[in-house]
Amino acid sequence: MPKSLPYHDFLILQLKDPSYAAVYLETHFELDEGESPDPELLRLALSHVAEALGSPDKAKIYQKKLDELLSQRGSDVIYNLGTWLQLLGLKLTVAVGDDTQEIVENSPANSEVLV
Template sequence: MKDVKTPTTRSYHDYLISSLQDSEHAAAYIEVALELEEGESEPELLRAMLKDIVDARLKLNNLSEEAKFRYQKLDKILSETGGAEIYTLVELLDALGFRIAIAPKLIN
């Protein structure tokens, strides 16, 4: 029987950050956080996922000062509210028959 190495938490995190450098992957990652069923959302999940995306952009040296400022501002709000407003908006849209889609911004 071959020895199978299980990835460590650190190697998984490195892989995750690397994959989030792709805008399509990052968009899908955010959608996962927003599409959780009612009662499944965890207050820290959205914050953690956004931090992963910011970390990926930092690793690419591709994060503007404005984006850093906006991230810090939103992170503070999320730490205080747990994202209740965001999840309530998603739930309302779902009840109305809509969903939020996250897509990379087209740059000309």
């Protein structure tokens, strides 16, 4: 009978692929309408990615730095998270949303422009 990997080991194995790790994090950053962010879930996801993509000898350093940056306030968090992700071979990006046209058409700024 084939043996199976425990879930955590399987997840870390999958996250060793940077493309998979990027999609994994993207799913944790996206929220459905009305959904509240869960900081602990995001911290766990980032921690998993660090475990998978970081070198084993630096795992504690990555975790410590993650804890420090997630405890920060203000815009520094975004910049520091971007830097932290770069150390793991990932980058923080912004993309155009699927419902952009609807948002633009219904924005107050758009409705105020009269010709």
